[in-house]
Amino acid sequence: MQPSVTRENFDQWIVPTYAPASFVPVKAEGSTLWDQEGKSYIDFAGGIAVNALGHAHPDLQLALQQQATLLWHTGNGYTNEPILRLAKQLVDATFADRAFFCNSGAEANEAALKLARKVAMDNGHQDKNEIVAFKNAFHGRTLFTVSAGGQPAYSKDFAPLPQGIHHAVFNDLTSAAALINDQTCAVIVEPVQGEGGVVPAEPAFLRGLRELCDKHGALLIFDEVQTGVGRSGSLYAYMHYGVTPDVLTTAKALGGGFPMGAMLTTENLAAHLNVGSHGTTYGGNPLAGAVGGKVMELINRPEVLAGVAERHQWFVEGLNAINQRLQLFSEIRGLGLLIGCVLNQDFSGKAKQINLAAAQEGLMVLIAGASVVRFAPSLIITRQEVEEGLLRFERACRAVTEGASV
Numbered sequence: 001m002q003p004s005v006t007r008e009n010f011d012q013w014i015v016p017t018y019a020p021a022s023f024v025p026v027k028a029e030g031s032t033l034w035d036q037e038g039k040s041y042i043d044f045a046g047g048i049a050v051n052a053l054g055h056a057h058p059d060l061q062l063a064l065q066q067q068a069t070l071l072w073h074t075g076n077g078y079t080n081e082p083i084l085r086l087a088k089q090l091v092d093a094t095f096a097d098r099a100f101f102c103n104s105g106a107e108a109n110e111a112a113l114k115l116a117r118k119v120a121m122d123n124g125h126q127d128k129n130e131i132v133a134f135k136n137a138f139h140g141r142t143l144f145t146v147s148a149g150g151q152p153a154y155s156k157d158f159a160p161l162p163q164g165i166h167h168a169v170f171n172d173l174t175s176a177a178a179l180i181n182d183q184t185c186a187v188i189v190e191p192v193q194g195e196g197g198v199v200p201a202e203p204a205f206l207r208g209l210r211e212l213c214d215k216h217g218a219l220l221i222f223d224e225v226q227t228g229v230g231r232s233g234s235l236y237a238y239m240h241y242g243v244t245p246d247v248l249t250t251a252k253a254l255g256g257g258f259p260m261g262a263m264l265t266t267e268n269l270a271a272h273l274n275v276g277s278h279g280t281t282y283g284g285n286p287l288a289g290a291v292g293g294k295v296m297e298l299i300n301r302p303e304v305l306a307g308v309a310e311r312h313q314w315f316v317e318g319l320n321a322i323n324q325r326l327q328l329f330s331e332i333r334g335l336g337l338l339i340g341c342v343l344n345q346d347f348s349g350k351a352k353q354i355n356l357a358a359a360q361e362g363l364m365v366l367i368a369g370a371s372v373v374r375f376a377p378s379l380i381i382t383r384q385e386v387e388e389g390l391l392r393f394e395r396a397c398r399a400v401t402e403g404a405s406v
């Protein structure tokens with residue numbers, strides 16, 4: 001018998017970097033989870049844009065179980081079949097010629113930023129080490145990536161920070177142009193700012209960044225950790241925008257719940273990360289390769305990607321109807337199945353309260369800042385799950401609007 005554990009034990013034994021919900025999920029299937037008490041929750045959070053095929057997908061279970069009987073890990077002194085197959089899938093499906101595998105989004109971005117500095121250094125441009133990023137961006141929690149992120153609150157307590165990173169205003173090309181020059185080795189941007197409030201880039205903004213990078217010989221890095229692997233309705237959001245980066249980072253949905261990440265780039269750039277220049281013990285291990293390969297196979301299909309746009313419509317229509325009745329949101333925005341409900345002035349700062357009320361009603365949602373409720377559900381969530389989830393969402397919103405008017 002395993003000893004019984006409770007939510008209270010979190011506060012006793014775990015470093016308090018998180019404040020998890022009051023219930024403990026124990027199992028899940030599709031887009032429904034159950035907690036220790038047997039209460040059900042509809043999942044509009046998708047493990048923060050990770051569970052793109054829902055929970056316990058039978059084909060992913062099989063891929064993981066089959067690989068688990070063969071080979072788990074060798075270290076990068078040896079390659080393996082599943083990761084080679086996944087690399088081929090990614091190279092065939094994108095602009096990239098090469099993939100570097102790692103375990104998370106932060107590590108994929110860390111690799112991308114290190115690559116940009118090394119390319120400039122290898123080309124004899126010691127001073128070309130500046131990185132332009134954007135305010136409100138999120139790129140991960142390593143010291144380099146958290147410094148590239150545009151929320152000083154996340155980095156300021158860890159000073160001194162890596163140097164040479166400048167932040168422009170997102171969707172403001174003039175502001176970016178003022179910072180990008182011949183000393184710039186890379187521009188890193190999310191096609192849709194996820195944590196920063198679900199803010200899609202304007203197409204002209206990304207096109208303008210592409211031109212500025214070309215003019216100044218800087219690498220354009222798209223952080224697609226949240227937007228990638230079908231979430232935008234295209235396999236990668238760069239395809240939706242028609243703007244091709246030099247480097248793309250992908251993680252979250254790539255493993256469908258198994259931790260993994262990748263940095264994708266061209267043949268010429270990849271050559272700079274020569275033997276010994278970078279690495280990670282677990283990156284590209286066979287278990288991750290087997291699961292990631294199956295995720296890509298299942299998501300990179302016209303009918304699944306078209307289904308994302310269809311589901312976007314279900315959400316937007318349902319949310320607009322709720323808003324007609326409750327007058328809660330000033331805007332419903334986003335791309336594909338990354339959707340943000342922006343609270344209007346009367347309810348500004350109440351996203352967390354809605355998140356808590358939703359849990360009461362049996363619904364998991366995300367927030368993106370204090371005033372945006374965010375959804376990042378499974379790309380194959382059923383119509384019935386969406387409808388039931390939206391019913392629960394309306395009840396949660398009503399609890400907050402009625403609570404607020406008392």
Ligand SMILES: *Cc1c(COP(=O)(O)O)cnc(C)c1O
Binds near residue numbers: 104194225
């Ligand atoms: C989540 C996220 C990251 C960080 O990924 P981790 O796997 O948590 O390291 C980086 N960039 C974006 C855009 C993200 O959404």
